[in-house]
Amino acid sequence: MGVDLDVHVGRDALASDERIGVPDDTELDNWLTRARDAGAREELLETMAGGYTGAVAVLERGEGPTVGLRVDIDGLPREEASGDDHTPAREGFRSETGAMHACGHDAHVTFGLGVLETLADDPEFAGTLKVFFQPAEESIGGGKPMAESGHLDDVDSLLAVHVGLDRPTGRVVAGIDGFLAVSQFRAEFVGEPAHAGAHPSEGRNAVQAMATAVQNLYGISRHEDGATRVNVGRVAGGTATNIVPESATIEGEVRGETTELMRYMRDQADRIADGAAVTHDCDVDVETVGEAPSAASDEAVAAAVADVAGDVPGVDSVSDREDLGGSEDATYLMQRVQERGGQAAYVVVGTDHPSGHHTATFDVDEASLDIGVAVLAGALRELSRT
Numbered sequence: 001m002g003v004d005l006d007v008h009v010g011r012d013a014l015a016s017d018e019r020i021g022v023p024d025d026t027e028l029d030n031w032l033t034r035a036r037d038a039g040a041r042e043e044l045l046e047t048m049a050g051g052y053t054g055a056v057a058v059l060e061r062g063e064g065p066t067v068g069l070r071v072d073i074d075g076l077p078r079e080e081a082s083g084d085d086h087t088p089a090r091e092g093f094r095s096e097t098g099a100m101h102a103c104g105h106d107a108h109v110t111f112g113l114g115v116l117e118t119l120a121d122d123p124e125f126a127g128t129l130k131v132f133f134q135p136a137e138e139s140i141g142g143g144k145p146m147a148e149s150g151h152l153d154d155v156d157s158l159l160a161v162h163v164g165l166d167r168p169t170g171r172v173v174a175g176i177d178g179f180l181a182v183s184q185f186r187a188e189f190v191g192e193p194a195h196a197g198a199h200p201s202e203g204r205n206a207v208q209a210m211a212t213a214v215q216n217l218y219g220i221s222r223h224e225d226g227a228t229r230v231n232v233g234r235v236a237g238g239t240a241t242n243i244v245p246e247s248a249t250i251e252g253e254v255r256g257e258t259t260e261l262m263r264y265m266r267d268q269a270d271r272i273a274d275g276a277a278v279t280h281d282c283d284v285d286v287e288t289v290g291e292a293p294s295a296a297s298d299e300a301v302a303a304a305v306a307d308v309a310g311d312v313p314g315v316d317s318v319s320d321r322e323d324l325g326g327s328e329d330a331t332y333l334m335q336r337v338q339e340r341g342g343q344a345a346y347v348v349v350g351t352d353h354p355s356g357h358h359t360a361t362f363d364v365d366e367a368s369l370d371i372g373v374a375v376l377a378g379a380l381r382e383l384s385r386t
Helices: 025-037 043-046 089-092 105-120 142-145 206-217 259-278 299-307 330-339 368-382
Strands: 006-007 057-061 065-074 127-134 157-163 171-173 182-189 226-235 247-256 285-292 317-319 343-349
Touching: 006 127, 006 182, 025 043, 025 317, 057 105, 065 330, 065 368, 105 127, 105 157, 105 368, 127 142, 142 259, 142 330, 157 299, 157 330, 157 368, 171 299, 182 206, 182 259, 206 226, 206 247, 206 259, 206 343, 226 259, 247 259, 259 285, 299 343, 299 368, 330 343
Parallel strands: 065 127, 065 157, 157 343, 171 317
Antiparallel strands: 006 057, 057 127, 171 343, 182 247, 182 285, 226 247
């Protein structure tokens, strides 16, 4: 980029003790080898080894407030479409790794780099800009370790951003509310194997325990204080029809309109897993693999975004506030700033995409990249003046 930055990478950007849902060593070593084979710089690989992806870029321009931008950088474990009607495939930049940016996080990286370059060349910007390139949003595992890294503790105003979310190119949402707090969990049931024909009574059926838990999870009572959600997304267990299964797993999640409601749902889910194990004489271990609180955008920061967005070429619609209706671990970073007297907002930059997020044919309208950089850089410049 040709920009003089102080860059913290890997272990220097994340609080090690706060990481959750880190892949096992085999998977981490595989991706490290692939990065090395692709020509990644060895000094960076050493810093990021063990799954310490992520970076914080710091641009200092004299006295003034510290403003921040959070962009998430991870992809999703799915093959990207290969047909000629898919622009990345047709133009030669389709992913070939078995993972793809099916949620637009490559556009977010572009926003981060573009904002750094724009404000570095802007004589009107004074103060400090920090851009947080956050890993593991999709698994809800990267927000907390970045929030707890110490790099946010002096941030006065923070913007977090997402592209698309079913908003078209030219639309900007200045402040998102309505984040659902979420907790993702993995429950492993352990019983005792036995011959299903000759000695069924000697077995302790882990699949029965798992099935009981799945059924009862969907029976958790709703709560009068607000919306709640529960979903079991993946189950596994057993080896053969004639073996009483000794192990089974559930991967699921609960959500709540507030962090307190999410905690209520998680307490109930843990109780149900324990009860199902007792009912079928099995053991169970429940592990949190991802979690994020709720959050709200601050009015003053959202107003700064809206004021700037209205004058950006290509923007034809600006909304002051909208609800997300989903979950995001940017809430950890927003909450960290807000708890220390700062302010934060979550921004959506619309983009036309040919299919929904997380699909193999997802793509972004590249016109939205210039819009996003201009809106975010302009808003951060204004916030640095306050």
